[in-house]
Amino acid sequence: MRERILVIGNGMAGIRCVEEIVKLKPNAYDITVIGKERTPAYDRIQLSTVLQGNGTIDELLIKPLDWYEEQKVTLKTDEAVTEIDKDQRLVYTNKGDALPYDRLIIATGSNPFIIPFPGVDKKGVITFRDIDDCNAMIESAKTMKKAVVIGGGLLGLEAARGLLNLNMEVSVVHNTDALMDRQLDATASKMLKDELEQQGMTFLMEKETTHVTGKEQVSGLAFKDGEEIEADLVVMAVGIKPNIALASETGLETNRGIVVDDFMKTSHPGIYAVGECAEHRGIAYGLVAPLYEQAVVLAKSISGDESGPYEGSVVFTKLKVSGVDVFSAGLFQEEEGVKAIRIHDESEGIYKKIMIADQKIVGTVMFGDTSDSSRILSYMRSEMNVEKLKKVALLEPEQDGGDDLVASMLESEIVCGCNGVTKGCITKAIQDQGLRTVGEIKGCTNASRSCGGCQPLVSQILEHTLGDAFDASNQQEPICGCTSLSRNEIVEAIREKGIQTTKEVYHVLDFGNKEGCSKCRPSLNYYLGMLFPEEYEDEAASRFVNERMHANIQNDGTFSVVPRMYGGVTTSDQLRKIAEVSDKYEIKMLKVTGGQRIDMLGAKKDDLPSIWADLDMPSGYAYGKALRTVKTCVGEQFCRFGTQDSIGLGVRLEKKFERLQTPHKVKMAVSACPRSCAESGFKDVGIIGVDGAWELYVGGNGGINIQGGHLLATVTTDEEVMKTTGAYLQYYRETANYLERTSAWVERVGIDHVKEVLSDEEEKNNLNNRIDIALRATRDPWKEALEDRTVRQQFETILQP
Template sequence: MTKKLVLIGNGMAGIRTIEEILKVDPNQFSVTVFGEEPHPNYNRIMLSSVLQGDSTVDDIVLNEYSWYEENNIELLVGDPVLKVDTEKQVVVSKNGVEREYDKLIFATGSNAFMLPLPGADLEGVIAFRNIKDCETMIETSNQYKRAVVIGGGLLGLEAARGLLNLNMHVDVIHIADYLMERQLDELGGKLLQEELEAQGMTFHLRKNTKRIVGKKRVQGIEFTDGTSLKTDLVVMAVGIKPNVSLAQEAGLITERAIVVDDYMQTSAPNVYAVGECAQHRGIAYGLVAPLYEQGKVLAAHICSEDGTLENGYEGSLVYTKLKVSGVDVFSAGEFQDSEGTKAIRIHDEFENTYKKVVMKDSKVIGALLFGDTSDSTRLLGMMRNGDDISGMSKAALLPSESGEPQVSPVVAMADSDNICDCNGITKGQICSAITENGFTTVEQVKQCTTAGRSCGGCKPLIADLITATAGVEVGNAPEPMCGCTEYTHEEVVAEIRNLGLSHPREVMNVLGWESDEGCSKCRPAINYYLKMVDPIKNTDDPTSRFINERAHANINHNGTFTVVPRMYGGVTNSDQLRKIADVADKYSVPLLKVTGGQRIDLFGVEKEHLPSVWEDLGMRSGSAYAKALRTVKTCVGEQFCRFGTQDSIGLGIELEKKFEYINTPHKVKMAVSACPRNCAESGIKDFGVVGVDGGWELYVGGNGGVDLRGGDLFCKVKTKEEIIDTISAFMQYYRENARYLERTSHFLERVGLDHMKKVVLEDEAGRRELIERMELALSTGKDPWKEIVENKELQQEFKKKKVEVLS
């Protein structure tokens, strides 16, 4: 008979344990997972990339809702467990759901530690721990400009980098003498500080915060030395506390975390703990690799027939390999100097690299690498294996310093050595996957083996293995669209054209997709390509769009939505404002906010109210969710500004009305400034227009996100008609040749500015053809809010309780 397994916690450690159980015996347990957050399992390590604008929440999801369904796992999101009865073996959730268990796993993770300071409860004082915290910081940056991060460790610096990318002034407060003192020594910490100061961060070391000041919202912080800082946002990143309150209430033995043995068994029968909430031999680990090692042992243990294993979990060698704001850092073992140790130190001030290898009793016991981490795999292997290094030269310990052409460290690694420590994937496993399946890309290896799935730090090693095993230079090998197919984006588009395909499922069927349903990467891409290839014949498939695009509103962390009506060029009138106010009152909208896109957003609209909200507004959608033109930001221009040389509002409105509903590979933002003072931030938009004496300048490929990129001057023209035609031709070429989810900034770097000038400016016949194809595509555009008001099928979806990325 199938046994009942309950998992408390939908995070990385717990779900990895379930994955390992499914590998051992997929039919032994019926599984129920309770998650506190309203999301499927996501990669918490990559939250910084969401904050910095590199990724979306969808990008960092590890297991989509479909994975739970395929494996018959009951997932209850937004519903934490509040009570555990270890005698009756039953759990009860916040929503009153009761589930009996034969085996119970605590994977409750950790909570951010909040300093108990006066004022810590003020609005604008947050942690950096989950998706909601990311969203709060992003929303805050739209209205406020000063931020303080308390904590100069890894998490604090990631938060600071993200806030810097959001155009906030960032002060970092740290109580220690130097940054990241757990991963770096004093010299490494000071080198990192210099790098980050050059990026725009301001540091205050050896500072102890006394209190946070403000009335309702934070206004500043004061230090014990009498100094102070003004701020609009305080992010505490001072550490984490294992989440053990539920375990304590259930009677489990806890110290700093839930005490477990070598098989992750707690003090209660049939109850286990894994991840950050577990304490093994006195240590509670906070890094992903040890947590995954624990999950593997736990899975093997509870799946074994007699409940015993020869070898349990014996602890992990703690190491860190990461990129801090673009700087490569590696540290492992005992890298600080102590009695009886000797060290090799190499500090290259020209290359700004620092390397330190610590030895004791003829063995490497610790290492620290800053700026160049190419020797990290070799050093980590020496520490794990306890290699005798007596007689070894400096060049043998640090091959990167030999001056010889470097061979990838994977060549010398044994098949049993881990390439991906996070997921425990060895060189031998990856080589077998490459050989047996003919893999030529890192993505293929990741989909097959899970190597590179977590922090991604091992991807260069995987690429080297592909080169060594398959003889393919990965940099030159085309990446497939996703793990469902071997076809690249370009090949899929070509096949759609050649075969006259017209529907996503037809594409997947004809081209031999491995999954009948596809995935959240390929289905939206195929749907876009179909409409791009033939906007007249091919119709849009709503089921192949993300929930934001189906609902024509942005989903929030609590399951409500944000409705964004369009305000052309940021211009509104009293009639629009009355409608928005009336809707806000009628539907008790929690928050109205003027955004950086010069619009008023309605936050917190319930899903079932979306059709009637749009109908009552009677305004066109602002497409804040869409892979399309989002906004055209404008300054007030010559009509009111004494510096303005052109009608920026008029051109901005004309551009927005022309291109408002054209689908593009990624979101597109425009801006029109009436003079070179650039008040509309035209220099960091996909298309930025600047008024000058006698005409307009057009800048292209700008990006204000984590990959901050100033737009390139594309051309200077005399009339607004020339600007519109040039943008039209450029955008159509981008639509036809960019890969889905490729921003204009990345596309321009890939194809080259000179190439785009030849295509759009110099080839007159080609330019006319691009404009004609754009006009054809524009002729099929329609206001998407009408789809909600008129589409009964969509309205039925809004009445469902469960919200999925793709249905």
Template sequence: MIYRGDNMGREKLIVIGNGMAGVRFVEEVLTTDANAFDITIFGSEPHVNYNRILLSTVLQGNTKVEDIILNSVEWYQKNSITLYSSETVIHIDTVKKQIKTDKKRSLPYDKLVIATGSTPFMLPIPGSNKEGVIAFRTIEDCQKMIDTSKSYKKAVVIGGGLLGLEAARGLLNLKMEVDVVHIESYLMDRQLDQTASKMLQAELEKQGMNFLLQKMTAEIVGDGRVEGLRFKDGTETSADLVVMAVGVRPNVQLAKESGIETNRAIVVNDFLETSIEDVYAVGECVEHRETVYGLVKPLYEQGKVLASHICKKKTEGYQGSVLSTQLKISGVNVFSAGQIVEDETTKSVKVFDEIEQVYKKVVCRNDVIVGSVMFGDTSDGPRMLDMIIKQKDISDLENVQLLQTASLTEAPVQTMASTDIICQCNGVSKRRIIDAVQNEGCSSVDEIKKCTRASGSCGSCKPLVANLLDYIQSDTFDEVVEEIPLCSCVNVTEETLIEEILTKNVTSRQEVMRALGREHEQGCPICIPAIDYYLAKIHPTPEKVNERIHAKKNHDGTFSIEPQMYAGQSSAQQLRVISEVVEKYSIPQVMITSSQRISLSGIKAEQLEEVYQDLNMALYRLDDHFVYSIQTCAGQRCTCDKSESILLAMKLEQSVEQLKTPQEVKIGVSACLHNGAHSTTKDIGLIRMDRGWEIYAGGSSRREPRAGELLCIAETVTEAIEITRALFQYYRETAKYLEYISEWLDRVGVIHVREVLFDFDLREQLVQQMEEDQANTKSVFTL
């Protein structure tokens, strides 16, 4: 798959690796400076970016593959990112600054980021190449295990670490008999001490796992397909499937062959720079200060630092990370962080409740916590990790306070400070989640995840997020949380920004910065478009529309344009003119778009002026945020009369065109219940029923589909258009910048919006204001 961007003229940034580290870095770049680079990503797997950590939940049957997708096809397209999936970079020419792939593609770069991750380590033993011997690293590996379970019954997992145990749990769920082979005397020996490990083993044995400890595999036996394992002590076990989960190795072969310095992994400095200029590395393939990280939190931290550095923003560099592990398998909770085994320089505090099967240990050095292990009750885990990271002095605490919350009746989240981190992977604080619930309308864990990313990576903090949500929604919640600023440049909330523009009557970006006492700030990709948007909304002036914005620049330097076709309607004359222009200028691509228009693509820059003149027709505006499309049910196979719905759509589109919106808006108009325009999943949808026109709002056909809510029913076409226009204008006037209609509706409330729309005077004022806004634009709009 290839999704081509249109960022000609920018520096070319190539990212080798479409995994969690590489794409998270790209996300940080887009946040830091969305206009800095023309971004290309290469991925060896035939997928978009997905959460590899959650593969175990797919195997265990708790999650579907589509649920672990992190960035959809639309995300790459929306951000003009070129993705080459199923394609591997095989050479980097660091002198000519270009890469070559296994598909004989050669591309130049200005900046190159290597994010090749790691590869599963396969034990080099006889029989390891037999059918039925696999690793557990990709979606394909996961599917192979699921398919195998349908025909075979006995599985052996080699490796008693975190990944091996999660794989074993998944295989049990697939009704397979499972042996776990581990070379050490206790499980998860790198993350747990012996006490916690033995408790974990006992619990997993109750669930059906069989453990073969202190076993070293000598050979995988079988005729063609695996039939069993033989160990070096002479014992054997049968197997229809062998899953190797004995660790991973940094994938550094490409870097090494390209002359980039490597040790255990690709050697980088604090700014993630390699030994070659303009070549960087991030993720599991990186060695920083002689340490290689394999958990998601350090990889995300590296990506944030690298994004700041590569976008020329001030950063102190990457300082390393404190590692933590949290495992949850069928109700078994295990947590560990930092140094878990005592030595001559440390002391520890332990709590062991054999009846309740709860074990907690805190390791301290010089009155500072350096490590912790917990089994059974891991609710204090985030608090402990926060204390380890911040190196808090605990000399004034009683030992028992370290492992107990302030009150036996309080949940751990109640005693956490608002600045404490709930989601370590994504750095989401308690305060941020409270803000999402109180000010952004989040009412479920999934909504919090979409809004803040909390629990969206390894998922181990999901129970704590749920506990915090319950606490916020309870009668005992009385915490006051400071409002979050729009960005560090302006250092005020979005609401304060609007208030300053209104009360001080400022009319330019420079005046806004001066009014906020930030005159020395130039602004950033977050605040600049927001300031410009609110200035235009508060101080509207006739807009001088540049016809160039009607042409979209393609990756190869050519342009695309779309003649305006209201509600997908055209005429013989318009089609004839388009056909003549296509033929005259040899335009190579003519396509019907999802917005029911004709796209002419591949127009050369020097042809644009003449193409505009020969077409002599309105073109659809492709820049900024507008009504993206009003889709109708034209072409639907049902026999319902569609003329009224098409007429409504045409009038509606003519009334809203050229009006800027906080975020792009999609509208659907359907002639009947057959819903050919998928109106219920549009931002605004209208459906013709016997009783009139049902008007829906807040739907979404983006990554997480959502049905809109029924706002009201209009008896006539005229009333339907009037209500829709009032709804559209009220959204424009009260939504935050980049806030989708669904998010706006969640925030202000459906009942409130209904009250506004049902007030005839307010509705009339909104429609009148919209007409004035459109007149300000149309009066100067010329082709």
């Protein structure tokens, strides 16, 4: 009988420990993981991408459900352990299960810290810790305008940025005079504050909250100095505390966390603790790198290898909010015996500081440019003597020094701090397994899997190890864990071999998982449709749930229905239809969206086909990886400043490109003059009228990384706008990775390259011919459902539980 390992907590530390155990001893243990959240383990660090609208929970999953099945790991979600009987070696859950174990791993993580001032229990006061918190904020932003975040640390600023993206007015309350004062010095903190203020955040510094105002619903905050601020939503993001309640009730030794030794053993035999809930040598860590280092040590210990104890971690913080790069590690404040080396370029918004004591680097702060962070962290971890190095060269290495840096690194030096991957581990994997890309290294060793900050150094190690065999043009990552093939390799193979279905892709291209996963199924479905628009039969089962349902699922299980309004223009007849349908199907809320449409929130799943039939309006594809909206200003017809017919052009663009499948959602806008009332400068495609011409801007983004559009072309006629837009969209469709926004794509390939491609008139015509073929092949599933009884019956079958 195999030894039974039970893990309480399906978070980042717990699943990393399981991952390492099955890697060291495949199929040696009977492993069960119990998690109280409804979803499998996800990357909590990236939660802000969901809040900010640039990711989904499926994209954050550390391992797909298929992985648990393949590794024969039993996963129990939405279930909580209520009691541990350490003498009988049993755990009891809230669902009545009694589960035996031989070894127990407690990975219960942390709980958000709630400041216990009066009123924190009012409606509208929430924390920012898990996916439910994200959904609560997203839902609140639909009806609320003013948000206040308590806490100017890492978590609070990420929450604030997300709320700003949800079009809320955001104020951040902090109890000291400096943001992120536990990670940044005064200079970096001020630079960060200045930058975030430019993005729209308001800061209330050195404020101590006394109570939440309002009756049942929050109306604001009151401060010790007598001032008050209005708020519809209050987000508490002041820190975390280890979740030790279960361990304490079991009789394990606890302090701030569950006390463990150097091999993560608790005070009772056979029980271990790992992650944020554990306290090692008096320290309970709240960052991912130490958690992963602990998980590796624990996995080795359980597997019979106690050669490498856990001796503590060098903690570091890496933050990116709307293009602001910040890095901090170790000691960052001046004190006796510690000298600082600084570079401060105010014109470029770059600040770097290294702290040196006894000829060793003991800390660093970087703002604006963190490209040296992995190298400096490596020096810190190895306690490298820097006496002979030119001090400024520590912060500004020579351009060609990458190979020298790699050659000088010890094999034991940590490259990926988040996942504890050494240089030796990477070089051995490259040599033993024939790895050729950074993506393959990530899949094999986990290096650069989390924050991605070490990716440049990983690439340098790859180039140094391969030498002349290194191919810089082949550095795309695998599309998922089912294969080592990149997007370009897969697309080329599909084209060459004439593959017509996702099943063929899995077998012909020898995917490890012949059923695919939640990441590759939608992408392959898109690539096949893009390559063969007329021949390929779209696979509904390979689409995300919102696309399958033709509506956006909400956090309460209902759906959001958004009919299309071309150019944001509607009629009284359409408005009457929407009102009548809303009354008939008891729609909970009608919300005017930022894309100039009406969102019908709270539709029941079973009512969706009938709702669309009664509306008799095209879908606005608010759920699709497709053209979403074309926002317009009123233009020359009504506005005294308008110089062009923005509504006419916007409607024409939307009618042509609606239902066009694209790698990610696409939003457009047309403004009739440089005042740009339709916010054309921050769209995937933005068009602005100038005197006698149209300016076309592309690659803009209002999401997590706010990006102004790049000027692509200036043209004089509507026809040229249509032709240039068509060629641009088709080139994006053919060369972007699935789920890559136009802003990221333009940054990757370069706006000059895009201009060069579109300057070739023959290629421009070819691109338009291909997009016309794709457009002819598009179809409206709702129209088919209304006209074809069989199709409607098939759709209604999908709705069944």
